Every structure is written in structure tokens, then in C-alpha cells.
Amino acid sequence: MKNFLKTMSIISLIFGVGAPVFSNWIQPAFATSSVTVWFPWSQGDTTPFKAAIARFEAKNPDLRIIAKYGITFDKSLAAINAGKAPDISFDFGVDNVARYCASNTWINLNPYLGGKSGFKINDVFPRSTTVDLTYKSDTCALPLTTDAFALFYNQALFNKAGISAAPKNTDQLLEDSIKLTKFNADGSIKTAGFVPWMGYYCCGWGASTVAKIWNAKWYESPEQTALSSDPNWQTAFSWIQNFIARVYGNGNFMKGETKLLKFVAGAGDEWGCSQDLQSGRTAMTIDGEWRVGYICQSDPKHNVAALNYDVAPFPTSTSNSVAYGSGLVGGIVTGISKGAPNPSGAWRFLKYLTTDTQSLIEIANQLHTIPSTTAALKSKQFKFDPHLRTFVQIVQNPGSGYKAPSVIGRQDEDLINQLMTKLQMGQSPNVKKAVEDTSSQINSAIKMSN
Amino acid sequence: MTKIVKEQKVKERLGKSRDKTDPCISRKVLLFITRHSSLIFFSALFLFPIYFMIVTSLMNRTQSLLYDLWPRPFVWGNYSEILKSLPFMRWILNSLLVAILCSIGGVLSSLPPAYALSRLEWRGRKIVTFIVLSSMMIPLQVTIFPSYWVYSHIGWVPSLFPLIVPFFFTDIFSIFIFRQFLIGIPDQFSESARVDGVSEISIMLKIVLPIIKPAIFAVTMLIFISSWNDFFMPSLFTSENPNLWTLPVGLAQIYGTHNYNANLMMAASCLFILPVLILFFVAQKYFIDGIKFSVVQR
């Protein structure tokens, strides 16, 4: 027993003392003229970043960029929390930026923006990409690249059904869908015109899309949601019920819902060549600009036919005062961490990465997305697939944006998504009450986070 | 009945049964067939998803996202692509290092406490057992942030230490398994040895240990596998240093944000389970085959 104890204590000693020494030896010593950047991308996606770093270091020989790849943002968050933050990190989506600003997780960039090397945000970025990055007049993040959502439609199916142009409003959307929808002999859906179903593919249909189409307000005040007070939400929900009933259920909502549930379960894999738009199973979908990069070439051996398609902005509701042509926009954001070892150096690199046209174009092309500076969008160097032109226009439209920023991040959107799911499954026959319940849930969430 | 009389009776009856003729044999054959065919049937069911995995790993990207059951064409290149483009060897070495150390450390450090908790009498045993158990009840998600904070302040982030060292301070799960097995062993074994004046440690090592060899095998395999498959912990503690990545962390890079390559993913998974498979086969031979059925050693 004594020997055992001895060995155990020696081992613990080695680990306890040796470890910090050993690990410090492994980690490179930090020079004051270096900037640490943690990128979430890996493999081939890192190429444009490496090129950008090389160009930057050539122009700024006094700064060294230490780049680590494959580190997702949650780890950056953990490191910031533990006090060992990287200088720069990246997050996907603008949902939480308001919270990062409020808590100073990403530092306030106003001093740098207003300083010698600063610039006016609205001169460089279209408003749609920055509208959610400020909290109480503190800007703590800059956009890197942007996503946008639009209506994809199958031109071949349109021609067959005699439809000349993409629907511009929700009434036309309904009529066109009725024309395009075809049923099998047993009554199940063969081709769907349009699928307003929560959960059908990842991101196209949900609270944020609905809010944009019907111009529904998110908040009356920072503490009060507008879900139950703004009638546009109710209009949207009723429209969806009506749509499902008329297009798929012959006037009956539950019939349409059952058929649609089955149809949606048979959706082709979102990232492959049997995706519903690609295969013609659905005639119109709302999707992000990355879909253009995923459209497959014809491959007869695997039953993949070439797709004749085009892209148009969302149809807007007939009661929507916002002009047709704006859309849902939001993307990758980046900022400087609290406790960053080298904030001024970090600012120089941050500014370069988010504004250098060549870097942004390369990154956007690699990630199948769109750069977020006006200069890059208008630049002749930005060669993009013609289908992307709609997205480029949407991003530059002053009415575009994501949703109203809030201190509870994504939670409000998730709660409304859950409400929409309940409604579409017919689980909440009393729509008004369901809306009230969700509304009070959002309000209490806001209270809780204060 | 005394032991001797019992043994005599056993011999008598054994002799009798050898005289039995056909009915017994054909019943045995029937049993054999049913047992084996149901085994084969269930094995097929169990193995089907793995068949699916292997077959998908040999398809090209387009086909892998359809639901076909046979590659057309066969793409052996998936495997070479992965092995060439990624520092597989480094990751495998790291994973092996961690998994082996964890298994050894886990077993070594869990046996004595389990032994103490099950076969010895001492005050406070009940309470300690419960404290030990209760630390298993807390979900990982809740303790992970504080743990990270602790480790990063000791200076163990990024490194492999947070993955290995806890196992050298016992693994609660293993303690529990061993405890259950140890409790099941009758006291007479230890008693007679204690009376003879043998030290407790010798009893543990020479008498009890050989008896629970299958349990040791089970625990070693379980620790090895859970360490081998673990993605969450290594990714949290070693992300910053690619040289320290274990296999799951490295493989996650294949998934990426815009590259959904089901075929590559499956190929990587196949490569991933190979070492564990080999270990299982080998370890079976070492631990289980050597067991004598009779527990009456003396």
C-alpha cells in the first residue's frame, strides 16, 4: 500500500508541476507584434484566408498573423470567458451580435472607426449588412461576407404551366402554386408548387422570412414583443393555413397538412443532387444564395437532369408597404475579443480583411456567398454566376436586413418558429391564444435575461 | 449432502446420459440450427447499417446522397484521398495515446477504490459510494465551462492532459462496474486467505483479480472506445493546436460548412473503427478464452 501511495504521489507531482512547464514550452512565446486569429473554416475553405494573410503581411511587415483554423466560435467564447482570448474570431449569423456588444465580448469598435485609420461604416458597407451590428450606438462587429434569401423557381415548370414571371405578391404566389401543384393517382403530392412548411429544409421558411414578407414588426419596445400586437403576424399565419388548405387539401386544412407532412418527409437530401428544387419535386423554394453553388450539373447515370431555373426577390404581401426587391440578409461577422492581447494590431488586420476587395471576392467565391462591401459588390473583379445577380441587388437594397436585434439573441425567433410548427401541425386550433402564449414567453425571456 | 457425495452423484448421472440415444442428439442438432440461424439473422440486422456505411464510402459524392445500396462506380479513391490529404497518422497516434493511457489509468485507478468499496468494511462506506455515484449524475454540459476555466488556468489548455489525467484519478463508471462484480464474489475466498495471514493487496491481486478478468476486459474496452470516439472533450481542449488533434476532431474538418461529402464521411468513419475492431478481437482472445468455467479454484 505504501509503495502504491508513493507512486501515485510522484505521478501526480509530475503532472501537476510538469504540465504547465511542458505546455508553455509547446506554445510559442507571444511577440507583441503578432495578432491571433481563430478561423472556423478548414480544408480547402482556408485558401482565400491564407492568401489574404500573405498579402496583409507583405504590406505590414511589422505585424505577424498567427492563424488557427478549424476552431468553431463556441471555443473562442470559452477562451474569452477564461481570459485567454484570441484577438479576432468569427461568428455565423448576426443573431447574437447585440449581446456581444452589450457584454463587451467583442469590444466597441467606435474608437477605431473614428480614429486615424477609421472610416464611416455606411460609406463602405450597404446598410443591410450592418443594421444589426450596433447596440445602443456601439458597433462591435463588422460583416465579412453576407448571405441573402430569395425565391428560386423552376423555369421549365413555369413554362409548362403557362406562368410568365415569378410571383410578385402573395396572392400571385398562391395562384401560381395551385397551377404548378400536381397530384399522384392515390392523392399524394407529386409536384408541389411552393412549400410554406416550418422544417422543410434548413433556413428558407421561418419567422424571419415571414416577418420580411408581411413586414411584421418584431418589437414594440426593447421589452415588449410585437407578436400579438402587430396584425401582420396574424395575417401571415392565416395566409399559411389558407394556402395549405387550398393548394393541397382541396379547401380542407387538415387534409392538406397530412399530405404535406408526407411530402416533406420524402424531401431529397438538402446538399445533394436530389434536392427538391433540383429534381423538380418542388417548383418554387425560398433559399439562400449558396443554393446556386449547390445546383448540380446533369448526370444521367445518377438520374440528375440539368435544371433551368432563375431567382427573384420574395413576393411581398399585398398589405406590405415595403417595396418589392428587398429581402432577408445576414451573414458572417467578426470582431475583436475582450481581453485581446493586441487590439490595435487586430484592428489593422480586421479592417483589411473586411474591406479589401480582392480578399473579399476570393473568400465569397470559395464559400459560395457574397462579399459585403459596396465596392466589392460593384467591382468588375467580382465575377459571379448570373443567377446571383438577384442576391447582389437584394443586399444593396436599403430595405433589406435580418430581424430586429434583441438581447435574447435567437430565442425570440426560435419561439416563433415553434409557434409556427404548432400551427402548421394543427396542434393549436385556437390561434389567438397560441399567439398570446408565445408572446408572453418572449416577454418573460427578455425579463429573465435582464 | 457433503461435497464428496455430490461429486459421486454427478459422475453417476453423467455416465447415464451418455447412454442416451437418438432423441437427445437430434434435439441438440435442432437447437444448434435454430440458435445459429437466429444468430445469423440478427447479425444481419445489426450489420446492415454498417454494410450501408461501407458501401456509401465507396460511392462518388452524387450517389452518396441518394439512397442506393451498391456503388456505381466503385470509388476506391475516397480512402486514398482522405489518407493523403489529411495528417491521419498524427491523429491516430494522438487518439491511440489518449485511449491507451486512459484505459490503463482508468482500470488501474478504479480497481482499488472499487475493491475498497465492495469487499472491505469501513465507516462512511455508504456515503462515499453515494458521492461517487452522484458525480456521474451531473450532465457534462453543466460542468464543462467551469472545467475549462480550471484547466486553462492551470495551463493545460491546449494540451492532451485534461483528457488523460482525470482517468488516472479513477473513472467513476468503472468503479461502479467493478464494484458490482466484486460484490458478487463470495466472501469465502477472501476469508480463508485473510485467516492465513495474506495481506489485503495480495488477496486483491492474486485471488480476486483473476476471477473478474472478463469484467476487466469489458471495462478496458468501454474506456478505450469512449475515449476513442470522444469528440467533444478533445475538440474543446486541443482545438488551438492541430498537432494535438485526435481522430474525431480531425475528421470533423471533413464535414466543414459547405462540403457535405457523405461518401468521404463514411470512408473516414470506416477507417475510424478499424483499430477498435482489431483491439476487440485481440482482447477477446486474451481475456475471455483463458477463463476456466469453474470458479472453484482451490
Place this chain on the structure above:
Amino acid sequence: MLPWILGFLLLDAIPMIVSFYDSFTKFNILNPPKWVGFKNYIEIFTSDPLFWLALRNTLWWILFSILARLLLAITTAAILAKNRGNMKIFRTFFFLPAMIPTVAATIIFAFILNPVYGPINSFLHFIGVKNPPLWFYDPHWSKWGLLILSTWGIGDSMIIFLAGFLDLPDQLEQVAELDGVSAWKRFIHIKIPLLTPVIFFTIITGVFQGFQYFTQGFVISSESTDSSNSMYFLNTHIYIMGFKYFYMGYASALGWILMCLTLVITILLFKTQNKWVYYHNQGKKL
């Protein structure tokens, strides 16, 4: 024993204590914690409908997964415990699924159980089933799909029972065999009772793991179109509250409630131990 206790304190107890403290605070990772007393706990019980949903789902899961697990693990281990040559191969076959990393296994199953293209439903159509279940796309069937996935990975329980069967003392069984007791009766009345410690272990760990079930449900709900929370378990709730919305204080409180629930059920089970778990040394149960 001492180094063990020290290490345990350092590495396990500290995070536990910190999270306990956190549960009484309003902590959102981004800011330092702020003490709020029992507010989190009250919130959970009074104004969180998701908590009760998650609780229901989790309890269902614990019950059914333990049942399925016990049945299948005991059966397979019983058959495979004979030490004949070809059994080794079969043991490997049944154990294989347990070796596959969780996420990969879940994705494979999402493919296989796909309602329209997946092989399982194609097979069901083939043998004439008119409307095979929509599995992960249908809230009524999704948990059964998860159950199948979990029983497929039964290898780890199986080897523990295997060890158990191999450890059984033979005398009792041989005597019974010679006394003419049938194989089935021998199984039920001799082997199973002797195995009760292992069964007890499987149930207890089943309870632990059941309460902490998360990964598979989470991966599937991001793969399928069913967003109706049929696969929302307690641990899912903790993850979303803590890691998605950054309410670490709330999540810590949830975690401790989860632990208390587990503790309560475990204590109850331990108390009933006397009645049905057979240990060789009757005097030293706990």
C-alpha cells in the same frame, strides 16, 4: 485511497461546486455572474413549458430504453456466452455497432430510416405494409426511431452481461442440469437471479444515461423536418439554454434539478435492492 480522493476533489468536485453556485446566478457567459438567489429554480418550475415537455420525453425515454436494453442485452449475451470458436465472430458482429462514433451512427440511421428513400421503409413496402411510419419525420414515431438506434448500439451493455454470464459459478447449474431441470427453467431461476447485480447496474446506469441523453436526439432533429420538439429531452433543454442562448446560470440550475431527479430515482432503486438483487455475501449489500 488518498490520492484518489484528492484528484477527485480537484477535477470533479470543483466544477460541480462552481456550477452549483452558477445555478443561483444569472450568468450568460459573456458577463460575470450575478447572484439572483432561487429565481432560476422558480422560473424553471413556473414559467417554462419546455421544461415539462422535456421531462415527459426524458421519462418516456428512460423507461423504454432500459426495458429494450435489458431484454436484448441479456438475450444476446446468454447465447454468446458459450466459449465455442465461432461465437467470437458473432460477438464481434453484435459489438460492432457500439464502436461507431455516436454522430456517425446517428447520421447513418437518419439515412436508413428515411421514410421515402430509406431501405427499411422500402423493405416494409415490399412486404406489403401500406403506410409505413414516417420515423424521424413524424412526432409520433420519432422516439421509436431513436429507440431502434439505441438498441442497435447495445454492444456495450452486452459485453458487461457477457462478463456476467462468464463469471457465473457453475456448481448450481450443473446440479440443476443433472436434476433434470429444463434449460429454460435453469435460465430463469438460476442464471438471472445470479445476474441481478449486473441487471441492477444496467438499470442504474440506464437511468443515468437516460437522463443525460442528448447527442442522438439533437443530431436527428437537425437532420429531419420534424421541428415539433418530440425529441426534446432534458439535456437538450440544458444545451439550448446554456450553449445556444448563453443562459449558463439557468442551465446550471436545470442541470442540478436533473441531478436531483436522478439521485431520487437512484436512492429508490437502491432501497429496493434488498428485495430482488442477490449478492453472494448477503451481509454486505451496500
